[in-house]
Amino acid sequence: MDIFSFLPAWVWIIISGLFFATGEFLSKEFALRPGWALFGFIILVDVLSVTAWLPAIFQKNQLSITGVIWSLASLMLTVAVGVLLFKEQLTVTKAIGIILGIVAVALLSL
Secondary structure (H helix, E strand, O other), X not given: OHHHOOOOHHHHHHHHHHXXXXXXXXXXXXXXXXXXXXXXXXXXXXXXXXXXXXXXXXXXXXXXXXXXXXXXXXXXXXXXXXHHHOOOOOOHHHHHHHHHHHHHHHHHOO
């Protein structure tokens, strides 16, 4: 399964997270302007997110750590989409939570 190994796991996690964040963006757009074409595109993007996740878990074979890293990366990307593209407010409490998430990733990666 060479296709799963030609990029490092962390690259696959970032790719998967970017597709996930794109799906989150499209989901917000769907909430604002629903339509079947957008609905189908959301499903396609989510399938690509899961597909990009598979090589990462294949390489690392550690669901607990790889899954948490993916979850936090996706969370941070989703927050960025909300704040930067939809002008949602980020409170101090939420910012502290994001910082603690970054610390958690660093500790899990040791």
